[in-house]
Amino acid sequence: MSTLTTRIRSTGRPGQALLAAVGITAALLVTAPPAQAAARDGVCQSGEFCLYYNSDHAGSVSDFAGSIDDYGATQPECYEFKGAGAGQGQCVKNNAASVWNRTGGSVTVFYNSGYAGDSQTFAAGAKVNLKAALKNENASHRFGSGGGTGGTYGAPNTNPYPSATTVAPNATARTKFVDDEIARLTGERECYVGGYRDYQPSTSNHNTGNALDCTISNAIGSYPSAAQRDQGWKLANWLRQYAVRLQVRYVIWDGKIWSVARSSEGWRTYTGGSGVTGGHYDHVHVSIQNPYGD
Template structure:
């Protein structure tokens, strides 16, 4: 499948994934197909418009909610440090166009959840909490030293549990960080945004990226509901971060793929009322486990999108008897 991610920031090459680890096939694909390089630290999503709307967490360039605004609808583990790949201040006023990382002075939390601002990327280091509806200045430690923020759960899942159902996506997902030997509980939308650019070519047509966003989300959603797997150390997890499931690399979200995730987030793909375990592969012949009606071709999604198909049409072309709601 198009893409990945042998390591963060590496060339993207088509490969096979979705719970099938096929190293021999991968070697052939890597040797045969041209990679597309993408930069880490993605920039803004489509609904970021520089205005602080209801449901958003907003940074301001100056203290006391003055200057240019940078608005977010979900958690972000790394803003990126340089243009053109960073999350920037988008609103009019002082600081417009400047990268958000280490440049914010105040905030307005218009979400319904407490938001925690961190000194370091990946939700680490010294932090400061802002309650729902709160306006405030970043403290002396975090002013112009903000590197990530997290929307905290409200009594959300702990341990091995999930709050997801076939009707409601999980708020978080347990990701086995294979190379690090640990399991991280990751905000679900943040997870999907940091998988899609490692599984699809970010320059492909919008409809292909949207189809990929739905498939990546559906696959992860399914395993959040059904996984009983554990590491050798006894930690439970939903998905691995490598090609045995889907390649997850923190801080690799990209503008085009994040937009595709945001715009399809309300789309639920089910079969007989249950979230579909959506498999996908680079082509229809690349995966020995291919089952027509249960798998999507990534290159095929690109070709259908180039021919004018919508993402809904692409999904229904590959996945039999699904409902998109």
């Protein structure tokens, strides 16, 4: 048995049983933490990235200490402008006009949620207006020079294996190839088909060996740190970018789903589960193109 086969078929690692069981009890788990963070006080301080409601750093300010993959569109869930002045209390999404990067590194603002679409990167110390394409058209930002679809991961090889099925915990050759490319190019090595799931149809992606769950947080059932969340988005966007080459069908991460069939819609809200694991906040799920397409 190859090293890859041994790794991909393993179901005894910590948290794997919980991952299988959570599909039954996902609705009972706690929901994601609220968007607002206590440290955000509407004052642009050293170490923060700040968005302003008006151009030339006027109006209300919204200050951040980390990456945000989706500002949110409506109250009370959205990140809002907190400082005094015009725009106070309004959602940041599609309402920011200028920025001040007081962090020690670059920060990129994106047109779409999930660090996707048109973007503009601001060097440390930059205090400028957003470009025309992003002024009042902004949905996420990411700390660091990486980000955007695919991040800094290299291009994978083309998946040579035909569409097929097997029975979990086995993986099809097509799925094994994706797992191998993930490990080779991204460094992620906690991806598993998992055991057969009696509570899912026999034709489901996991049960037919056509899906992987890649653990991102410290353990299944726990929320990731800010750095781990960024790591998850980097993997998810890489899978999205190379979906055709890898034979990916859809990806779920951080309460969002992207699919080849609806690729023009970008990352959509995932409604198939709730809680840490049901909402896919602790692991990235990737389904592979297969005969059933479930």
